[in-house]
Amino acid sequence: MKNGFDNDKYLRIQSEHIKERISKFGNKLYLEFGGKLFDDYHASRVLPGFEPDSKLKMLTQLKDEAEIVIVISATDIEKNKIRADIGITYDEDVLRLRDAFMQRGFLANSVVITHFNGQPRAKEYRERLERMGISVYYLYLIEGYPANVDLIASEEGFGKNDYIETTRPLVVITAPGPGSGKMATCLSQLYQENRRGTKAGYAKFETFPIWSIPLKHPVNIAYEAATADLNDINMIDPFHLEAYGKTAVNYNRDIEIFPVLNALFEGIYGENPYKSPTDMGVNMAGFCIADDEACCHASKDEIIRRYYTALSGFAEGKSSESEVNKIALLLKQAKITTDFRRTTVAAKQRRDKEGVPAAAMELNDGTIITAKTSELLGPCAALLLNSLKHLAGIGHEVKLISQKMIEPIQHTKVSMLHGKNPRLHTDEVLVTLSILSLLDDNCRRALDCLPLLDGCQAHTTVMVSEVDRKIFKKLGVGLTSEPVRKG
Numbered sequence: 001m002k003n004g005f006d007n008d009k010y011l012r013i014q015s016e017h018i019k020e021r022i023s024k025f026g027n028k029l030y031l032e033f034g035g036k037l038f039d040d041y042h043a044s045r046v047l048p049g050f051e052p053d054s055k056l057k058m059l060t061q062l063k064d065e066a067e068i069v070i071v072i073s074a075t076d077i078e079k080n081k082i083r084a085d086i087g088i089t090y091d092e093d094v095l096r097l098r099d100a101f102m103q104r105g106f107l108a109n110s111v112v113i114t115h116f117n118g119q120p121r122a123k124e125y126r127e128r129l130e131r132m133g134i135s136v137y138y139l140y141l142i143e144g145y146p147a148n149v150d151l152i153a154s155e156e157g158f159g160k161n162d163y164i165e166t167t168r169p170l171v172v173i174t175a176p177g178p179g180s181g182k183m184a185t186c187l188s189q190l191y192q193e194n195r196r197g198t199k200a201g202y203a204k205f206e207t208f209p210i211w212s213i214p215l216k217h218p219v220n221i222a223y224e225a226a227t228a229d230l231n232d233i234n235m236i237d238p239f240h241l242e243a244y245g246k247t248a249v250n251y252n253r254d255i256e257i258f259p260v261l262n263a264l265f266e267g268i269y270g271e272n273p274y275k276s277p278t279d280m281g282v283n284m285a286g287f288c289i290a291d292d293e294a295c296c297h298a299s300k301d302e303i304i305r306r307y308y309t310a311l312s313g314f315a316e317g318k319s320s321e322s323e324v325n326k327i328a329l330l331l332k333q334a335k336i337t338t339d340f341r342r343t344t345v346a347a348k349q350r351r352d353k354e355g356v357p358a359a360a361m362e363l364n365d366g367t368i369i370t371a372k373t374s375e376l377l378g379p380c381a382a383l384l385l386n387s388l389k390h391l392a393g394i395g396h397e398v399k400l401i402s403q404k405m406i407e408p409i410q411h412t413k414v415s416m417l418h419g420k421n422p423r424l425h426t427d428e429v430l431v432t433l434s435i436l437s438l439l440d441d442n443c444r445r446a447l448d449c450l451p452l453l454d455g456c457q458a459h460t461t462v463m464v465s466e467v468d469r470k471i472f473k474k475l476g477v478g479l480t481s482e483p484v485r486k487g
Contacts, residue, residue: 004294005049005285014284015061018203021282022065022169025201025273028193030186031282033174034206038100043207045478046222046299047285055207059172060104066170068101068108070094071180073115074122083176091125093176098134110164114139114181137162139181139188146184146260153267158191178230187261191268201273204254204280209234211248211278212286218299219289220249221334225306228326229319240276248278301457301478303327303334304341308480312463315483343459344480346370351461357486359383361458361477363391376406378423379460380468380479385429387456391449394442401432401443426471453477462486 022029035043035055043050051057059066076090083093094111101108111129113122116138126136139161142152151157164171164185171189173182186202193200208223220234237250239258254277261280265272274280289295307327313319331337338344346360350370359379360370369390371382385400394400401424409432410422424432430447437444454476462484472479 002291002294002297003049004289004291004298005047006288006290007049007051007054009290010050010054010285010288011058011061013287014058014282017282017284018062018170018205019065021201021203026199027169028171028198028200029169030171030173030189030200030202032182032186032202032204033172034182034204035208037097037174040207042222042226042302043285045305046219046302047289047295048298049290050285055205056104059106062170063105065168066106066172067110067166067168068098068106068172068174069110069112069164069166069185070097070108071112071114071173071175071182071185073180074113074117074119075115076177076180077113077122077125078119081177090176090180097174097176107168109133110135110137110166112137112139112162112164112181112185114184115141117141135165137164139185146257146264149260149263149267152187153191153264158188159195161188161192163192163196164189183257187264187268190265194268199269202280203282205282207283207285209249209251210286211237211250211281211283213249213289215247215249216333218296218303218334221330222299222302222306223251225303225327225330228306228310228323228330231322231326237276237278240278243275243279248276250277250281254280300334300336300340303330304336304338304344305478305480307331307338308459308482311483312481315463315485341457341459341480342368343457347459347461357460357462359458359460361387361453361456363387363456364452373423373462376403376410376423377429378421378425378464378468379462380426380458380464380472381424381429383458383460384426384471385446387453388446388449391452392442392445394446398442400440400446401429401436405432405436421465425465426468430471450475 037056039052040055041052044052072090072094081090083090098108111134113126116122129136142157145152173185175182190200190202209220213219215234215236224232224234233252234249235252235255237248237255240246240248258277262272310319310324310327314321314324343360343362346368347358350358350372354372357373357379358370360368361383362368369387371379371386373379374382389396406424409424409428413419414422433443433447437447457478458472460481463481469479
C-alpha cells in the first residue's frame with residue numbers, strides 16, 4: 001500500500017502543539033486521550049504510513065513532562081467487561097496498560113475508579129491495586145450528571161471526589177475503552193486544582209474525526225463506519241463556525257455536550273477558555289496527510305471492510321441491523337460499492353467459476369491470488385498456501401503438503417476428536433509446514449515469506465472459522481467475508 005501519511009512530521013508537530021497548550025494553562029494540562037495508544041490499527045489502515053504506536057511515540061517525546069492516569073468505571077469492573085479486540089477484562093487491561101507505560105519509562109502509578117457508588121468488586125479491586133503499591137482514587141456518581149451543572153461544580157459534586165495527586169505538567173488521562181469517565185476525571189481535577197489555587201487546563205486528543213479536512217472526506221466517513229455501533233455522527237462544529245466563521249469537523253457527542261462543558265468551565269473558572277469543541281482538541285493529523293489520494297483509497301477499503309464485518313456480525317447475532325444499514329448509507333456517501341475492493345471481485349469470480357467457496361488476497365505489490373475450497377483445505381488455508389508459494393517463487397503445481405500428509409490429520413480431527421469439518425484450517429497448515437520445513441526447502445522458503453503478508457487484504461465468499469480469522473489477524477491480513485454460512 002502506498003504511503004499517504006507523514007509519520008515523522010506528525011510526531012514532531014503534535015508534540016510541539018501539546019507543549020504550546022501546556023504553556024497556555026500555567027504549566028498544568030489534563031489531556032484526555034481518546035482512542036488506542038499502543039495499537040491504533042484503524043488509523044494505520046486509513047492513513048497509510050501512520051504507525052500503530054505513533055501516539056505513544058509522540059508521548060515518549062514528552063515523557064519527562066508527563067505522567068499517566070488510567071481510568072476505569074466501577075460499572076465495568078462489576079460487569080467484568082471485556083475488551084473485545086484483545087479478549088481481556090477492563091480491570092486486567094488497566095494493569096496491562098500500566099505495565100506497558102512503565103516499561104517505556106513513563107510515570108504511571110495512579111488509577112481512578114469512576115462512577116463509584118459502593119460497588120463491592122470495585123472496592124476489592126482498589127484493595128488489590130493498593131497492595132501492588134498503586135495509588136487509587138474514587139470519583140463518585142453525581143446525580144444528574146452531566147446536566148446538573150450547579151450540583152456538579154460544587155462541594156457535593158466534584159468537591160466530593162478524591163483529589164488525584166500529580167507532579168508533572170502534563171497529565172494524560174487514558175482508559176481501556178469508551179465510557180470509562182475520562183472527561184469527568186479531567187473536569188473533576190480542574191475543579192479540585194482551582195480550589196487549591198492552580199489554574200490547570202484541559203484538552204482532548206482524539207485522532208478522528210479529523211477536524212481540518214472536509215466532513216465527507218473518506219477518512220472521516222471511515223471513522224463513522226468504525227463507530228457505527230455507537231451511532232457517532234460527524235458534523236460541522238456550529239460553535240466553531242459561529243465563533244470564527246470557519247468550517248471544522250467534530251462529532252455529535254462532543255457538540256451535544258459542549259454547552260454543558262461551557263457551563264462547567266464557567267462554574268469552575270468564571271469563563272470558558274474555549275469557544276468550540278474543536279478548540280479543545282490538539283489533533284494535528286490532518287496537516288500530516290502527504291498523499292490525499294492514497295488515504296482516500298485506503299479509507300474506502302476500510303469502509304467496505306467495516307461493512308462486511310457488520311454483515312457477518314449481524315448474521316452471527318453480534319451486530320444490529322441498524323449498524324449494517326448505517327454503513328450501507330456511508331458506502332453511498334463515499335460513492336462506492338463493495339466492488340471497489342479488488343479481493344471481493346476476485347473471490348466472487350473464482351467462486352462462480354469453480355462452483356465452490358473461494359477466497360482472494362491482494363498482495364502488497366498489487367498481485368491478486370485466489371484459491372478455492374477442496375476436500376483437503378478450507379478457503380483460507382488454500383489461500384494462505386497459494387500466496388506463500390507465489391511470494392517464495394514456488395510453482396503453483398508444487399504441493400507443499402501432500403495428500404498423504406493431510407489425510408492422517410483429517411482422520412484424527414473427525415474420527416478421534418469427533419469434528420465435523422475434515423478440512424485443514426490455517427493454524428494446522430502452518431504447524432504442518434513448520435514440521436516439514438526441517439526436511440523440505442520449499443516449505444522453509446514459504447514460511448520465511450509469512451512477514452510479507454502483513455498489510456495484505458483478503459476476502460472469502462463464505463464466513464470462516466474463528467481460528468482462521470485470528471490467524472489472518474495475527475499475520476496482519478485484513479480479512480472480510482460474505483455473510484454466507486458454509487453449506
